[in-house]
Amino acid sequence: MTDAYMTQERRMMQESARDFVTREVLPVANELDPIQGDMPMELRKKMGEMGYFGIRIPQEHGGLGLGVFEYSLIAEELSRGWMSCASIIARSGSLMHMVGWPMEKRIELTQRAAMGEYLHAGALSEPEAGSDLYGGIKTRAVLEGDEWVITGNKYWCTFADGADVINVLCRVEGVPGRGIRSIMVEKPRGELPKNCSGSPIPKIGYFGWKTWELRFESVRVPKENIVGPVPGMRNHSQESEDAPRRRTLAGLSVPRVHTAARAIGLARGALEDAIEYSQERVQFGRPISEFQETRFKLARMASEIEAARQLMHHVANEIDESRGSDKDASMVKWFATEMAERVTSDALQIFGGAGYTKLHPIERYWRDARLTKIFEGTSEIQLRIISDQLLGKPTDRDRLQ
């Protein structure tokens, strides 16, 4: 299908990602997902060499300097192989906004992030803070001398062990606004931070890395590790005063588009596998692709995927052109993730009993698609955001103004 957004450069990028996923991601996913194995460092390194961790990091800091469009393009391709690989590229990013850190440190870590060598985990959710994140946060950061002392329980922190730094959302006294800020807890890769204990949550999918419950018991980090201006210090950064707010606003939309891309990649994987299987599997003397119900299922699946992809391309482009809205980002997140659950389930149906085994990746696409409706804001929360806008009620964006 013609897609006005797909320039020649983007097509080339897509083709090379498709080839990379077939060669490097799919075989690893097929081997490790059924045994709940972690993503190998070797694969991460190869993704780094392809530039996938630095898609949106400026070229002067070692990235590709591209936009949300290219980021979603690659996320779709990686997710077609293994959703965790599409997710881990969201764990890198520029650290130039860490205004309390010396410039050399910010540049060095941003360059490492662009290669996938300095990645973060996000400890936002808590046992009582899920959809109502800002209302429910209980983890506190208290300033003692030159250090923040962090105490509280976090839930659902994916990659807490493998990350180089955990971005911990805390209630902080004495900062303007709602008093909630992120604090960066640096740590050795492969371990939890000092004074932090935890255990992996027995999830039913999203393998390739572990998702943790964590207990922070007076975890100490330097005062400068707070994201945004450091309370009590003059802002020496070259960022405008408005930069943290703009970053927070962008931070609401981009993960939703990224999640849509992950959902579309899963649905496409399921469709492609179902097409192949339906042509091989013979019943009643004919390939099952000859039966009208199978053919129509495939047709509906392909149409739904294409509709979601076109919307994603449009919304990603709008964000790159600084026209994106929360409503658009929520629409594509909701539409693509609901679509992915339906399409992966239909694909599993085409596989019959074989689909309900670990002998084919179809079950992985189905399990992982189910999650896309839950994280980065549940489907119900997306519908709330969209309807808030339709009804002229205050939105997340308004609340942050």
Ligand SMILES: Cc1cc2nc3c(=O)[nH]c(=O)nc-3n(C[C@H](O)[C@H](O)[C@H](O)COP(=O)(O)OP(=O)(O)OC[C@H]3O[C@@H](n4cnc5c(N)ncnc54)[C@H](O)[C@@H]3O)c2cc1C
């Ligand atoms: C595998 C996995 C990995 C995750 N990784 C991370 C991570 O790395 N870091 C992190 O911080 N978090 C992570 N999360 C947490 C995730 O973001 C939350 O699960 C999600 O935000 C939903 O919160 P909750 O699970 O507490 O559900 P709840 O908020 O308790 O929601 C339960 C149900 O109530 C509905 N509901 C809630 N409020 C409303 C409302 N106002 N209107 C209508 N319906 C409503 C929800 O839609 C949902 O159906 C992860 C979750 C999973 C499952």
